[in-house]
Amino acid sequence: MNEAAGAKPTRSLGSILRSRPFLAFAVVALVWIVAGFTMRGFGAYGHLRYLIELSAVIGLVAAGQTFVVVTGGIDLSVGAIITVSAVGLPLFTWQADPTGLSAIVATLAMASAIGLVNGAGVAFLRVHPMIMTLAMATFLQGLLIIIAGGSAVSVQNELVQWLGNARPAGIPAGILLWLVISAATLWVMHATPFGARLFALGANPIAAQLSGVPVIATTIAVYAVCGFTSGLAGVLLLGMNGQGYVGIGDPYLLTSIAAVVLGGTSILGGSGTYAGTIPGAILLVTITALITVVNASPGWRSILFGALILALLLLSGREAARR
Amino acid sequence: MPLLAARDVSKAFFGNPVLRGVSIVLMPGRIHALLGENGAGKSTLINLLSGALPADGGAIEINGKAIAHMSPGEAQKAGIAVVQQELSLTGSLSIAENIGLGAYPRRFGLIDYPALAAGAKAVCERVGLNEPLSTPVGQLSLGRRQMVEIAKALYREPRVLILDEPTSSLSAAETKTLIGLLGELRRDGVAILYISHRLNEVMAIAEHVTVLKDGVRTADQPLAGTDAAGLVRLMVGRDPGDLFPHWQPATERTxxxxxxxxxxxxxxxxxxxxxxxxxxxxxxxxxxxxxxxxxxxxxxxxxxxxxxxxxxxxxxxxxxxxxxxxxxxxxxxxxxxxxxxxxxxxxxxxxxxxxxxxxxxxxxxxxxxxxxxxxxxxxxxxxxxxxxxxxxxxxxxxxxxxxxxxxxxxxxxxxxxxxxxxxxxxxxxxxxxxxxxxxxxxxxxxxxxxxxxxxxxxxxxxxxxxxxxxxxxxxxxxxxxxxxxxxxxxxxxxxxxx
Amino acid sequence: MSLAANSSQGVNPLYWPVQMRRNIGVRGLFLVILAFIIAYGILFPGLFSVFGFAKFTQSWFPLALVTMAQAILMLAGGISLAIGPLVSLGAVIAATTMTQSLGIAGGTAAVTLAGLVIGAATGLIVVKLRLPSIVVTLAGSFIIAGAALLILPRPGGTMPPWVSNLLAGGTPAAFGLLVLVVLAWKLYLATPLGLSLYAAGENPVGTYRSGASVDTALIAAYAISGLLCTGAGLFVAAQTGSGDPVIGQSFTLNSIAAAVLGGVGFLGGQGTMRGALAGSLLLSLMISVMFFLGFTPVAQYIAQGLIIVGAVALPQIRGMRK
CATH class of the missing domain: 3.40.50.300 (P-loop containing nucleotide triphosphate hydrolases)
Structure with missing residues (x-):
């Protein structure tokens, strides 16, 4: 359970087979193979590519969410940050910059700043993360009405459109973006002292503080990172959708948490890895796609979705009560 | 006849044996000390005796009868009370509500508060707790909480009382009260099992000693005629030597x-x-x-x-x-x-x-x-x-x-x-x-x-x-x-x- | 209030002092609420008429119930993300059964049973399989929301008019009902099983070793919590006269906010039900007062966000000064 946090120089085959990231990948592969043989069109390269492209949005949000959850927190404002980014981006358009890069940079800066405020509330005011980010989500909901006034905005920004639709070398730009963020996330978590501090903070905040971990700075940083990746997801979503509207980010709140948990990261903090969140995100999209294919009513879809998550948790996620 | 006994009990965690064929016999009216280094298996033995854990092998006997499977609730009904090292208290409940937890007096299915107050008051007086009974335990210092924990055990009117390092957070005065109390209980015929690292305390109050080392019983004998060095030898399995290193004055002192x-x-x-x-x-x-x-x-x-x-x-x-x-x-x-x-x-x-x-x-x-x-x-x-x-x-x-x-x-x-x-x-x-x-x-x-x-x-x-x-x-x-x-x-x- | 207390009020040296101690933490909150009620009364003098009081308590009632539901789980050391879907489920069950096959008694029974069974099942999974409640209720929220959609795919169904009139008409019946719910809760807390919820939530291992039945106390708490949610759903259906499979959505997060405003903690066993109820009242009052002050929805959201953070952070800031 804590292979991510500790050093395992000699990893036996058995420990790899039992690891949650591997299990999650195995489940994805299994589902893809079975569905590929039984459902027409599922196994087509284009369809699988499309599934991963959809997973990229969840994967980006869940990257930030994994950072936060590893430290023992949770961010309930990711949905609102996505929406604010997607709806707010067109406001940052400057005539002087035809590429649209400045608008993206400004949007990401805003999203990170929102995360920063979340982190400051959690670290300085010691407000429980659930409450702080929940209040932030409510606050952003108000802000959104000011920005958008309830109508949808369509995207004119070239770079955003490129991000949402281009396929350099046949691979969607969104997937490439996800790859870059995934590599960076994994590196920060497992190959830097900062990453080690996150796990320490999540496993035992008091001991972490007494061991010299800069608790306040670290906490603020993870929420800022979460704001950043949520903003990135918002930008990507805007590019893929072509337009942004109020509520566009809502579905990503619960799914980002589900992806993190399915990937084996402890919701209590202190153990886990983004390497599990990646297959977790793909799995969620795959389940949704399968449920859509069987053409069930929305009620059955929702029940199936929930039941499958629950079943996967029961299969692999039994977490010893830690207190 | 022994009130509570373990015969040849064994217990392993994840394949690591913690107790191997250990026996212990608790007699009424006797203070029995259990000694051993950390990791010798003392806490595990207590957990077996109080039903918090099931034994892998051997038997737990109450009044000479072997008990197949015992939960903490059943152990309590049999008159076994434990003062745990890790306190079993709830900070948001009052002293009295903590004392009665798991053994509340009932009236029409509800907690009988007057009866609880009377019972709690009696045991609090015995252990010298004079705070109001409605005080939330969370507001007490660690030492006072330990006294509540002891009062809680007494409230059950135990015939067997097990204390796991009860004095580690007590002041000298509180320790004295506790030792006096143990004397009273012994006279009342309670069997007492006392775990402590403080050898002089054990020497002062106990009559019989069982020593564990690495999950095996290395001694089970009356305490009379044993000296502290002898006990340490039994615990560590060698001569204690000088516990403290040779002191040398510091040369540089900036x-x-x-x-x-x-x-x-x-x-x-x-x-x-x-x-x-x-x-x-x-x-x-x-x-x-x-x-x-x-x-x-x-x-x-x-x-x-x-x-x-x-x-x-x-x-x-x-x-x-x-x-x-x-x-x-x-x-x-x-x-x-x-x-x-x-x-x-x-x-x-x-x-x-x-x-x-x-x-x-x-x-x-x-x-x-x-x-x-x-x-x-x-x-x-x-x-x-x-x-x-x-x-x-x-x-x-x-x-x-x-x-x-x-x-x-x-x-x-x-x-x-x-x-x-x-x-x-x-x-x-x-x-x-x-x-x-x-x-x-x-x-x-x-x-x-x-x-x-x-x-x-x-x-x-x-x-x-x-x-x-x-x-x-x-x-x-x-x-x-x-x-x-x-x-x-x-x-x-x-x-x-x- | 409870039997035990009544039978021995004069001589009982324990029950009432314990109750008084529990008020200490929420006194400040009561003062804030009083200020809001006065502000409300000035803005809308009709509050102090029977009709005004009835209408206000009706707007508060469902939030009060779900906040209790959330607070019970938080006391048990858990949290629920399935509160909203459960409210929706209660509403659609009521709106599809009461005027049809089952009648009013049957419909009420169905709503009650659904809440108890779903709650107990959730509790069973959390307690026996040792899964974190937030994760179980996250998955559960999809399942329950799906079930609500199956029963009633789009808003519709009907409620018996006289039920609507009784609960959501011009009489303060909802308030009376709330008083009954609170009394029932006090009675439950006066039982050994009820009181051990605090102990089981805060220190499960110690409570188990004390001989109290931790698992039963926790599972019972989940069942009661589920019942309160579907009950709130029935009331919402009576208010609107029909069922809506997504009507409960906002209750999940609002119930957490209200419970925390009322001083209920996330670690189990911290806080009181009177605090949680006060928190829900404060949230309701806030929303109404802002409405009467002519706040736009924008300002309402922003103010609500700030007030929640402020209320939680304030004791912390005061603590730092000391």
Whole structure:
């Protein structure tokens, strides 16, 4: 359970087979193979590519969410940050910059700043993360009405459109973006002292503080990172959708948490890895796609979705009560 | 006839045998001591006797009858009550509601509050708890909570009373009350099982002793005619030798930490100088501000000082990273909750202070981390695979990890909060040697201890705190248990200066 | 209030002092609420008429119930993300059964049973399989929301008019009902099983070793919590006269906010039900007062966010000063 946090120089085959990231990948592969043989069109390269492209949005949000959850927190404002980014981006358009890069940079800066405020509330005011980010989500909901006034905005920004639709070398730009963020996330978590501090903070905040971990700075940083990746997801979503509207980010709140948990990261903090969140995100999209294919009513879809998550948790996620 | 007995019980966790064929017999009207080092299996044996865990083999007998499977509730009905080391109390409930938990008197299906109040009042009087019964337990000090825990056990009118290190957080007066109470219970015919690390306490009250070593019973005999050294020999399996290392005066003694007019928490106006190469003891009764003094110096508790010199800085560290940067390290008393990350590997635990100080995004080098950790593990004789989680280690080894992790920082000042509490004799001796070695290497070692002999034999000077102020500063040549205790309770006030 | 207390009020040296101690933590909150009620009364003098009081308590009632539901789980050391879907489920069950096959009694029974069974099942999974409640209720929220959609795919169904009139008409019946719910809770807390919820939530291992039945106390708490949610759903259906499979959505997060405003902690066993109820009242009052002050929805959201953070952070800031 804590292979991510500790050093395992000699990893036996058995420990790899039992690891949650591997299990999650195995489940994805299994589902893809079975569905590929039984459902027409599922196994087509284009369809699988499309599934991963959809997973990229969840994967980006869940990257930030994994950072936060590893430290023992949770961010309930990711949905609102996505929406604010997607709806707010067109406001940052400057005539002087035809590429649209400045608008993206400004949007990401805003999203990170929102995360920063979340982190400051959690670290300085010691407000429980659930409450702080929940209040932030409510606050952003108000802000959104000011920005958008309830109508949808369509995207004119070239770079955003490129991000949402281009396929350099046949691979969607969104997937490439996800790859870059995934590599960076994994590196920060497992190959830097900062990453080690996150796990320490999540496993035992008091001991972490007494061991010299800069608790306040670290906490603020993870929420800022979460704001950043949520903003990135918002930008990507805007590019893929072509337009942004109020509520566009809502579905990503619960799914980002589900992806993190399915990937084996402890919701209590202190153990886990983004390497599990990646297959977790793909799995969620795959389940949704399968449920859509069987053409069930929305009620059955929702029940199936929930039941499958629950079943996967029961299969692999039994977490010893830690207190 | 024995009230409660274990016959040949065995228990293993994850394939590791913790108890192997252990028998113990508790007779009415007898105080029975259970001794053993940390990890010898004492707590496990208690858990088997009280139904908290099922035995793998052997039998638990009540009144001579073997009981197949017993839950804590059934054990309670059979008259077995346990005072746990880890308290079983609920902070948000009142004293009375805690005392009655699991055994509430009922009336029409509801809790009979008048009956509960009467019963709780009676047991509270016996243990000397005079706080109002409606006081939430969360507002009590640790020592008082321990007394509530004892009252809770008494409320069940036990025929067998098991106490797991009940005095570790009690004041001298509370300990005296408890010992008197145990005498009364013995006269009433209660069978008492008493676990303690304090040998003199055991020698004073118990009549029979069972000793465990590595999950095996090494002795079961009347206590009469046994001396303390003999008991230690039974526990560690060899001659105890001299527990404390030879003391040598420090050669170099420059001040590395000086504060005047220092206040933190209940600590008021303390002047203190810590010198390189010395072990400075901090003593006093429980809860006189000793811990606040250390935490304040460490930047973990808001503190003020009229003047302060800490290493090169002229001010108190405002937070822990600043304290670390100034060369101060802190080893907490509660290693499970404050010292270690139990679910993380030994290696990550050892490396954490280093991770906290190097640049956040500097790439880690697994091989150099491993080298550092292996060296430290050898130096501190920490046994076992470094990739295992810290919770797999015994208490003594955990304490060594909590100390070892600061070594890569090469701190100038080490603040230790009761480092040998609940640690077995063998590890105690190892820790003592390490502390003297560190002082010999020019470190300043500040040792807060609740164990007076430790202060006498290990320290160059001892500061005694009383009600948040320094009541005495005792130099090596004047150090004695009497000097420390009298300063702690406030008789014969000695010169207060530093 | 409870039997035990009534039978021995004069001589009982324990029950009432314990109750008084529990008020200490929420006194400040009561003062804030009083200020809001006065502000409300000035803005809308009709509050003090029977009709005004009835209408206000009706707007508060469902939030009060779900806040209790959330607070019970938080006391048990858990949390629920399935509160909203459960409210929706209660509403659609009521709107599809009461005027049809089952009648009013049957419909009420169905709503009650659904809440108890789903709650107990959730509790069983959390307690027996040792899964974190936030994760179980996250998955559960999809399942329950799906079930609500199956029963009633789009808003519709009907409620018996006289039920609507009784609960959501011009009489303060909702308030009376709330008083009954609170009394029932006090009675439950006076039983050994009820009181051990605090102990089981805060210190499960110690409570188990004390011989109290931790698992039963926790599972019972989940069942009661589920019942309160579907009950709130029935009331919402009566208010609107019909069922809506997504009507409960906002209750999940609002119930957490209200419970925390009322001083209920996340670690189990911390806080009181009177605090949680006060928190829900404060949230309701806040929303109404802002409405009467002519706040735009924008300002309402922003103010609500700030007030929640402020209320939680304030004790912390005061603590830092000391």
């Amino acid at each position: 001040a590395v930490l000086t504060v005047t007019g220092f206040s933190a928490g209940m600590v008021r106006g303390v002047d203190l100088t810590v010198k390189a190469g010395e072990v400075l003891g901090i003593g006093g009764l429980v809860g006189q501000g000793q811990e606040e003094l250390l935490l304040g110096l460490y930047g973990a508790l808001p503190a003020k000082a009229a003047s302060a010199t800490v290493g090169d800085a002229r001010e108190l560290p405002r937070n822990v990273p600043k304290a670390n940067a100034a060369g101060i390290a802190y080893i907490p008393a509660d290693r499970k909750r404050e010292g270690l990350h139990l679910i993380h590997s030994i290696l990550t635990n050892i490396m954490l202070p280093t991770f906290s100080r190097v640049p956040a995004l500097k790439p880690r080098s697994r091989s150099s981390e491993r080298r550092t950790a292996e060296q430290l593990a050898r130096r501190f004789t920490i046994k076992g695979d470094l990739a295992r989680p810290a919770q797999a280690l015994s208490g003594g080894n955990q304490q060594k990890v909590a100390l070892a992790k600061w070594m890569p920082q090469d701190p100038a000042v080490l603040l230790l909060n009761d480092p040998t509490r609940g640690v077995d004799v063998e590890t105690k001796r190892e820790i003592y040697i390490m502390l003297r070695d560190l002082a010999a290497a020019g470190k300043a070692v500040v040792l807060l201890s609740s164990d007076t002999p430790e202060l006498v034999h290990l320290c160059d000077r001892v500061v005694v705190l009383r009600e948040g102020r320094i009541s005495a500063l005792i130099e090596r040549q004047d150090l004695s248990e009497e000097a420390i205790v009298s300063a702690a309770v406030g008789v014969e006030p000695q010169k207060a200066a530093a």
